[in-house]
Amino acid sequence: MEIPYTYKARPDTGLYNAKVGIWLFLASEIMLFGALFSSYILLRVQAPDGVWPEMRLGWPHGLLNIPIGTFNTVVLISSSVTVVMAWASLKMGKIAAFRRYMILTLMCAFGFLGVKSYEYNEKFTHYELRLKNGEVHTGHLEVNGKHPGFWSFADIWNLDRLTKEKVAEVQFTADPPKPKAGEAHAAEAGHEHVAKAIKRDEISRLEAFIPRNHNFFAIYFTITALHGLHVFVGALVMAYFAFPGSRMWRTNPEQFTNRIEVVGLFWHFVDLVWIFLFPVVYLL
Amino acid sequence: MSLKAFHVVFLAASIMLMLILSGWCFSNYRDGGTTQDLVWSGVALASAVGLVVYTRYFLKKLRHISYL
Numbered sequence: 242m243e244i245p246y247t248y249k250a251r252p253d254t255g256l257y258n259a260k261v262g263i264w265l266f267l268a269s270e271i272m273l274f275g276a277l278f279s280s281y282i283l284l285r286v287q288a289p290d291g292v293w294p295e296m297r298l299g300w301p302h303g304l305l306n307i308p309i310g311t312f313n314t315v316v317l318i319s320s321s322v323t324v325v326m327a328w329a330s331l332k333m334g335k336i337a338a339f340r341r342y343m344i345l346t347l348m349c350a351f352g353f354l355g356v357k358s359y360e361y362n363e364k365f366t367h368y369e370l371r372l373k374n375g376e377v378h379t380g381h382l383e384v385n386g387k388h389p390g391f392w393s394f395a396d397i398w399n400l401d402r403l404t405k406e407k408v409a410e411v412q413f414t415a416d417p418p419k420p421k422a423g424e425a426h427a428a429e430a431g432h433e434h435v436a437k438a439i440k441r442d443e444i445s446r447l448e449a450f451i452p453r454n455h456n457f458f459a460i461y462f463t464i465t466a467l468h469g470l471h472v473f474v475g476a477l478v479m480a481y482f483a484f485p486g487s488r489m490w491r492t493n494p495e496q497f498t499n500r501i502e503v504v505g506l507f508w509h510f511v512d513l514v515w516i517f518l519f520p521v522v523y524l525l
Numbered sequence: 526m527s528l529k530a531f532h533v534v535f536l537a538a539s540i541m542l543m544l545i546l547s548g549w550c551f552s553n554y555r556d557g558g559t560t561q562d563l564v565w566s567g568v569a570l571a572s573a574v575g576l577v578v579y580t581r582y583f584l585k586k587l588r589h590i591s592y593l
Binding site: 250255256264314315318321325328329332502505506509510513516517519520524 | 546
């Protein structure tokens with residue numbers, strides 16, 4: 242027995258099976274991201290604004306790179322335009338144009354992931370240093386003459402690791418002070434980017450900007466990594482349809498066009514999540 | 526809801542985001558920010574206008590496709 246409405250729309254609803262399926266799936270995704278968004282917003286509104294660099298007293302506002310986040314937003318909006326153009330090209334019977342638009346979408350998807358990886362790397366190599374005399378700094382660390390890079394979590398330093406590996410002294414380049422409202426960037430201009438030697442015995446806490454450092458980083462990495470995973474899976478599916486999967490166009494163009502519409506719906510959902518994520522995480 | 530309808534919803538959200546970003550940059554400028562903040566506010570506003578123009582073009586181009 243043949244399953245009905247696999248690609249022809251059901252006359253009374255105007256929908257084919259896959260479209261019902263993807264909307265049910267997206268409804269479950271809305272619940273997943275909705276729970277995380279609610280958690281983020283509740284944590285954010287209940288915490289006072291952190292007094293940088295004393296992040297523990299409140300919410301560490303302003304630690305994310307807004308120009309990079311804006312660039313990634315533009316990249317994702319562009320990818321939504323190209324994916325819808327790919328679908329429209331199939332509707333008009335233009336398979337070559339479809340493939341061109343899909344390649345552009347893939348470039349946007351992997352561009353987004355590349356920029357996000359850079360942002361993650363920046364955070365994993367950025368440290369909060371707390372001294373026994375009460376001073377707190379954020380900045381970059383140098384251990385045994387090397388700036389620690391990030392390839393795995395084993396590369397991250399903390400006070401326990403300094404003690405274990407018998408590192409007596411580290412070099413620390415503190416971030417410039419953040420200008421207060423009305424001060425423009427005068428405080429930043431007078432700051433010298435000079436590494437200062439700090440003895441291990443003077444340190445009371447050393448922690449990178451990783452999830453365990455602060456609630457902000459925990460939820461930031463959880464939401465953005467989950468979103469990034471969705472971007473990656475979406476890109477893999479689109480790559481399949483742009484190349485080997487496009488053979489279906491020759492045998493059943495209507496079903497192939499429907500599949501691209503379903504992929505496009507998923508991709509729009511992923512982009513829409515980012516449209517909400519960007520102002521909440523970067524600007525709020 | 527078809528991809529066409531979802532794309533329109535997405536564009537509406539993107540236009541809203543660009544307006545929010547423009548307002549955010551402008552409020553930074555007003556609170557003692559630099560000229561750069563004012564420029565970014567203008568760029569975000571221009572992007573919102575660009576997205577409105579694109580939405581009109583998109584709806585015109587795909588007028589024969591259903592919203593369902």
